[in-house]
Amino acid sequence: MEFLEMSEFDAVVARLELVIEPIVARHRGEGDKLTWRLMQMIEREAISELQREGHLNPVYISMVRPSPVFSYPETDALVNFGESNAIACSYAMIYEAYSRLH
Template identity: 35%
Template structure:
């Protein structure tokens, strides 16, 4: 029973840390999205570095848990100014995945706003 409890506790701690990192990464990415800076490999590395160096993140989670979010050195990614493209790959380091997700969501919102703006509005009887 203790092994199951330890396993559940470890899983919860990991989930909390992942949510914390996602919140941090999305906040950093939002700054760049707001400035309309495209997501390049160099920027992706910078977002990851800033998020993992966040003192609040480091103080809320132990070193072993933080190590799980470090990108393995065996997974090299370009550090260029080319636009990020992972193709169909879904095997991304956590910080990369959160940043890419934030950019994709912002892109979808922008496309939806453009298509809504292009659609003529029908007058409604109640004025909406």
């Protein structure tokens, strides 16, 4: 997929979505429930893939990640954003993909 007509940030978001889909599908196929620990593992794998590709701006990649200001649990509890208004782009994409593939 070509991202030439997009802003650099939009290109990162579009590529991240494409990278997340097969990772989520693999875990869903294994019957894994979406826990906080699994979400963070998927996010790290997806971000690593973007970084390995080498053509996306690292600053924009960091912008889709969770802010260090927020502390998300790293537990085996099921993901629940509750009433949160601040969800990292990568986490929202993983949650959406998991819900869609359910």
